[in-house]
Structures are given as structure tokens and as C-alpha cells.
Amino acid sequence: MLTGSCLCGAVAYRAEGPVRHASHCYCTMCRKQHGAAAGSYANVAAAGFTIERGAERVTEYASSSHGRRGFCSVCGSNLYWRSTEAPDRIAVTLGTLEPEFSGPVEREWHTGQKPNWLPVR
Ligand SMILES: [Zn+2]
């Protein structure tokens, strides 16, 4: 079971495992929306995803013909990404999970769009 909430606390959700995979996505849309180097997600079953508090505060932005990005309309926290082409899955944002996500991050998407300002390893 995963639980999470937004920055202001208006929205809380839970998602049942297992996590199919966790990922960092470097596509320009994720980077823009998150204001960060990547969007980071845990892919879980949509059937197990429930907004427990503040559902009326969740706004969805249609970032493409099929992509829907849910965020808190009060504080702007990005909560999930889902695709209308794969309605059985939903990707919840790792940064909103509490407690902190403990699983491995196995996938990276759109690595060709990784920004140059990531830390040098
Ligand atoms: Zn909020």
C-alpha cells in the first residue's frame, strides 16, 4: 500500500501495490510540469488508486491527446499521470509519497531529453 499527499495537505491518496515499475521521465512535458529534471513515478493499478481527501481540489491537465496530469489546485503538487489509452494503470508521483518510496527505480524514459544540468557523476 502506498500513501501520499500534496504539499498543502488538501489532497491525500492511497494506491495499492504492487508497483509494476518506478521511473524517472525526462520528457519535456514532465520537466515542465514538475519544474525539475524529471517526473518520477510509481506505476500501479488504477483500480487500487483512491483519492482519500480533497478530490474536489484535484485538477487534471490534458498534456496530450491521451495524457492526463493530476495536481492539487491549491499548492500545485503533481500527484499522478495517467493515460486514457491505458486506463487500468496510473503513475503516482514518487515525491508525494509518504513514507518515502523505498523501492528501486528501474526505468528511465526519454533519456535523450535529460537536461545538461544534472549532477556530474
Ligand atoms: Zn495541495
Ligand SMILES: [Zn+2]
Ligand atoms: Zn514524461
